Amino acid sequence: MTAGIEDHKYMLVLDDRLFYRGLLGHRMKARSLGAVSIYLAPEGGFRLKHGNGPWTRRELAIVPPYVAHQAVSDCGSIISVLIEPERLDPADMERLFVEFGDPERRAGLLARLRAAAGRLSDGARGARMTTGAFDRIVLGRALRERSIDPRIETALVEMEGDGLESQTLAADLAGIIGLSSSRFLHLFKEQTGVSFRNHRMWRRARGFLLHANHSGSLTDVALSLGYPDSSHFSHSIRKTFGLQPRSIRIGSRNLRVDSNARAAVSLHA
DNA sequence: ACTCAGCCTTATATGCAAGA
DNA sequence: TCTTGCATATAAGGCTGAGT
Incomplete structure (x- = not known):
């Protein structure tokens, strides 16, 4: 009872999953994240707004990728889980939305998610957290991956290997995997469910979260x-997260961050 | 140092017709 | 069925400059 939220601010960043427990900027404008986003308040509830729709009071919410929304928490803090969609099995993603929409499962999901931060931070020390382990702790089951055309998989790996600062063009990747840019762009969307441009933009913006609790010039961060x-x-950043970079940084003071190796590549770039 | 707005350029999104 | 090239709309990129 003595420990406030300041002592519990925690973020775990994996390649295709992210767990966050910390402050939720009360000045948040509409955000549009490139991941499936789960929200719940650590205690009490929060308010959520989709696009231009009305504010609704929620305990638990799940938002599809690239859907504009706003959230305000009663207690000023939030628990949020991001699931990157490009390798996620579409049917399993659908099932996840059904699960979260089922009133009978809400209490169980809430309890599991609220307990997840402690279990994740213990498990992540030293060892590398796998996506499957993350899913079992946070969601109770490992989500299925979709089978992706090997050429698109190659392109995804290529982009990840290049680091966040890369400006790889669609034409370059198309060349590497032996397709025309036209075919590459179509196939990328078809296989991953997200457009090439949106995917690249989101991964870059997401990279900022790893720098959120660092000091130093935001301009340097931007360039890196x-x-x-x-x-x-x-x-x-404002368009993606609904918050100014400065607000995100201020809100991330005392935030403990764990990340796996690949996600952390750009950390000291 | 950071944010914000405007403006032009360019890469990409997307649908379509057609070739291999 | 897979692939390509083309046409057109749109959003990101890149830049400038002013305000905080």
Whole structure:
């Protein structure tokens, strides 16, 4: 009872999963994340708004990728889980939304999610957390991956290997896997469910979260993430997260961050 | 140092017709 | 069935400059 939320701020960043427990900026404007997003308040509830729709009071919510929304928490903090969609089996993603929409399962999901931070932070120390282990702790079961065309898989790996600062063009990747850019762009969307451009933009913005609790110039961070300048960076982050980079940084003080190796590549770039 | 807005350029999204 | 190229709309990229 003595420990406040400040002592419990925690984020775990994996390649295709992210767990966050910490502050939720009360000045949040509409955000559009590139991942399936699960929200719940650590205690009490929160309010959620989809696009131009009305505010609704929630205990638990799940939002599809690239859907604009806003959230405000009663207690000022939030638990949030992000699931990257590009390798996720579409049918299993659908099933996840059904599960979260089922009133009978809500209490169980809430309890599991609220307990997850402690279990994740214990498990992540030293050892590398796998996606499957993360899913079992947070969701109670490992989500299925979709089978992706090997050429698109190659392109995904290529982009991940290049680091967040890369400006890889669709035409370059198409060349590597032996397709025309036209076919590559179509196939990428078909196989991953997200457009090439949106995917690249989201991965870059997501990379900022790893820098969120660092000191130093935001301009330097912007450049190391591949943004051409701080102006563009500020704009993109605000559109993606609904918050200014500065607010995210201020809200991330005392935030403990764990990440696996690949997600952390850009950390000291 | 950071945010914000405007403006032009360019890459990408998407549908379609057609070739291999 | 898979692939390509093309046409057109749109959003990101890149830049400038002003405000905080």
